[in-house]
Amino acid sequence: MTAQLPLPAPPVGGGCRAAPVLKERGQREVFCGLTGIIWLHRKMQDAFFLVVGSRTCAHLLQSAAGVMIFAEPRFGTAILEETDLAGLADAHKELDRVVAQLLARRPDIRQLFLVGSCPSEVIKIDLHRAAERLTIAHAPRVRVLNYSGSGIETTFTQGEDACLACMVPVLPETQARELLVVGALPDVVEDQMRALLAAMGVGPVRCLPAHRIDEETAIGPNTVFALTQPFLGDTHAALERRGARHLPAPFPFGEEGTTAWLAAIAREFGVSADTFAAVTDAPRARARKAIAQAAAALHGKTVFFFPDSQLEIPLARFLVRECGMTALEVGAPYIHDALVGPDLDLLPAGPVISEGQDVDKQLARARAARPDLTVCGLGLANPLEAEGLSTKWAIELVFTPVHFYEQAGDLAGLFSRPLRRKSLLKLEAAE
Numbered sequence: 112m113t114a115q116l117p118l119p120a121p122p123v124g125g126g127c128r129a130a131p132v133l134k135e136r137g138q139r140e141v142f143c144g145l146t147g148i149i150w151l152h153r154k155m156q157d158a159f160f161l162v163v164g165s166r167t168c169a170h171l172l173q174s175a176a177g178v179m180i181f182a183e184p185r186f187g188t189a190i191l192e193e194t195d196l197a198g199l200a201d202a203h204k205e206l207d208r209v210v211a212q213l214l215a216r217r218p219d220i221r222q223l224f225l226v227g228s229c230p231s232e233v234i235k236i237d238l239h240r241a242a243e244r245l246t247i248a249h250a251p252r253v254r255v256l257n258y259s260g261s262g263i264e265t266t267f268t269q270g271e272d273a274c275l276a277c278m279v280p281v282l283p284e285t286q287a288r289e290l291l292v293v294g295a296l297p298d299v300v301e302d303q304m305r306a307l308l309a310a311m312g313v314g315p316v317r318c319l320p321a322h323r324i325d326e327e328t329a330i331g332p333n334t335v336f337a338l339t340q341p342f343l344g345d346t347h348a349a350l351e352r353r354g355a356r357h358l359p360a361p362f363p364f365g366e367e368g369t370t371a372w373l374a375a376i377a378r379e380f381g382v383s384a385d386t387f388a389a390v391t392d393a394p395r396a397r398a399r400k401a402i403a404q405a406a407a408a409l410h411g412k413t414v415f416f417f418p419d420s421q422l423e424i425p426l427a428r429f430l431v432r433e434c435g436m437t438a439l440e441v442g443a444p445y446i447h448d449a450l451v452g453p454d455l456d457l458l459p460a461g462p463v464i465s466e467g468q469d470v471d472k473q474l475a476r477a478r479a480a481r482p483d484l485t486v487c488g489l490g491l492a493n494p495l496e497a498e499g500l501s502t503k504w505a506i507e508l509v510f511t512p513v514h515f516y517e518q519a520g521d522l523a524g525l526f527s528r529p530l531r532r533k534s535l536l537k538l539e540a541a542e
């Protein structure tokens with residue numbers, strides 16, 4: 112008998128893939144897509160993100176990435192003044208001037224992203240045309256692209272999706288068989304992932320985004336790609352349009368998700384079960400041990416997800432299957448079956464699966480359910496804490512390294528910390 116690559120066991124009572132989805136459209140409580148600049152500028156070391164926006168946009172970036180004031184920043188805001196908003200000034204001419212100034216001062220910039228905002232969209236500045244014009248003006252030294260981070264139509268993680276999607280059409284063509292890993296991982300996590308794949312003999316492995324424009328991959332019909340984030344729907348579509356093939360898999364959160372994600376790649380590249388086991392057995396055991404320690408406070412507890420980061424479905428799968436929680440509602444801003452279908456297959460049937468948001472109705476459901484833990488955006492967390500519910504800020508899950516085996520214990524710890532804090536507070540109150 113030949114050994115098989117590991118497949119996660121389906122849930123006994125069936126998964127959630129065929130579950131009815133409660134679709135809601137109403138008031139939403141989320142950050143805008145500009146937030147993604149905070150982690151993207153750290154990853155892409157020769158890029159500059161120029162937001163074409165208002166003072167509010169500048170404040171958001173400055174307060175979210177305050178530490179950057181001590182360094183030469185790689186993001187900034189071209190502020191639209193009242194004359195621009197009233198259509199009295201030629202915003203394109205002004206933008207050309209600002210970009211020329213910036214590039215003259217900063218020879219380290221090789222790729223420039225013009226990032227749209229609510230104000231630039233309201234007054235309909237055509238940033239795509241501006242990017243084309245500026246690319247011609249500053250080629251070959253600098254490539255200029257554009258995407259929208261506006262809060263009018265995005266959740267905060269869509270900023271990264273829009274950024275990566277706008278890069279795909281300009282990547283060169285190749286016939287080479289390569290694995291492309293898509294999603295901006297912290298460097299330490301990317302290194303772990305590369306080491307695991309290299310030990311299995313999988314390669315060449317490219318990453319999107321790359322650290323620098325010179326390291327970028329080419330794409331073609333023999334490219335296969337694996338996503339590391341469930342919010343990359345537009346990037347997924349753009350890659351398929353270029354002929355690349357997606358390897359569907361659960362996302363690499365927790366021991367089980369990481370194993371299933373690696374196994375999908377291993378299957379594609381013909382890695383033997385023995386090699387797979389030799390590479391993954393030790394980190395799997397470490398991950399299981401770390402989760403067991405960190406998740407003790409989560410066993411038997413209930414969790415309710417408000418739609419925010421788009422990580423909700425894979426994280427619910429992790430919390431239910433590996434941390435012993437029960438999911439009451441799993442809300443996601445968008446449910447893209449091609450991306451999160453494998454996670455829905457593994458999430459045991461039972462929770463309400465909701466897509467989109469009508470925040471008042473959802474708050475009423477959360478108050479009625481009284482979950483032990485509520486995962487939500489910053490705007491909802493404080494009021495819910497005041498009502499006695501324990502909360503976890505969804506945005507923290509994007510800013511913290513949480514992927515793959517070595518971070519699995521930390522991921523469980525992020526969820527158990529609010530519950531531990533609450534029991535400590537209760538103890539203190541009782542003394």
Ligand code: SF4
Nearest residue numbers: 143168228229261262
């Ligand atoms: S893009 Fe829109 S939501 Fe985001 S900071 Fe600017 S004005 Fe606010």
